[in-house]
Amino acid sequence: MSLKVGILMGGPSEERDVSLSTGKAVAEACKANGFQTTEFPFHFDHRKLLDDLKKQDIIFNALHGGIGENGKIQTWMNKNGIRFTGSGPASSALCMDKEKSKTIAMKHNISTGKWEMLKSSEDFPTLSIPFVIKPNDQGSTVGLSIVREDSEIELAIKEGFEHGELLMAEDYIHGRELTVTILGEQAFPIVEIRPSHDLYDYECKYTPGMSQYICPAEISESITQSIQKDTEIIFKALGCEVYARADFLLDDNGNYFFLEMNTLPGMTSTSLVPKSVNAAGMNFEELIKTIIELSL
DSSP states (O other), X not given: OOOEEEEEEEOSSTTHHHHHHHHHHHHHHHHHTTOEEEEEEESSOGGGGHHXXXXXXXXXXXXXXXXXXXXXXXXXXXXXXXXXXXXXXXXXXHHHOHXXXXXXXXXXXXXXXXXXXXXXXXXXXXXXXXXXXXXTTOOTTTXXXXXXXXXGHHHHHHHHHTTOSSEEEEEOOOEEXXXXXXXXXXXXXXXXXXXXXXXXXXXXXXXXXXXXXXXXXXXOXXXXXXXXXXXXXXXXXXXXXSEEEEEEEEETTSOXXXXXXXXSOOXXXXXXHHHHHHHTTOOHHHHHHHHHHHHO
C-alpha cells in the first residue's frame, strides 16, 4: 500500500494565496513520488476536516503564517492523533515570535540587530533612523516598513498595527539578504537574494522575475561555514524539527545578523528551500519525500 498523504493548505492568514501555491506544488510532488495524495484546502474552519485528516498516514502542513505557523494547528493535530510534517507546537510558536527567537539567538552568541517592542500606537521607537517596523508575528514582510525620516514613523506604526498586536522596531542593517535551508539537522547551500525593490517585499518574493537568486551565495568559505553552523545551532536551540529556513543580513564589513527562523517556508516555483537543496543535487520531488520521511 502506498503512503496516504494529505495536504493542508489555504487557511485564514494573510499568506493564504502563497499557501495554496505551496499546497499545489507539494501535491504534484507527492503524486510523482507515488503517494496517495488528497488536498485539503480550507479557509476558516479546519475542524470540519478532522475525520478525513485522520484517515491519512501523514498531513503535509502547507500552511503559511497565522494558525498554521504559530503552533495552534500543530497543537490541534497532536491532540487528535494526526501526524504532520515539520516542527511541533512549542517550536512553531517560538519561531513565529520574532522577539523571543532573537533573544534565544543572542543567548547563543549569534548576532541580531538591536530592537525595541511597541505595544501601542503611543509608543515611539528610540532607535536611530533608519529602522524597520514590523509586526512581531507575521511572515512574508506583511505590515513591514522601513523608516528613513521622522515624518514616516506614525504611518509605519499605523500600518504595522493593522497586521499585528505587537510591533518590533529593529535597526535597519544595509546589507545582502541571505537565507539558509536546514533539512534534518544539516544546513544546505546559502541563497543570496537580490530583490529589484529596496526591500525583499511580498511582490519581490512571489512574482517571478522580481528577484535574482544566487546559490551558492558568492561569499567567502569562512563566512559561509560560520553562518551554516550558527543556523544549525539556532535550529536546535529553537526546538525546530525536520526542516526550516533562517534569514540573515550580511553587512559590508562581513558581519552577519540573524533575522528570523521560518518553520514553514514556501514550497513554490520561486521558493528558496527548493533552490538551496537543488544546488546540493536534490530535486523538488526528493525534497518533499525527505520531509515526509523525516516527519514519520
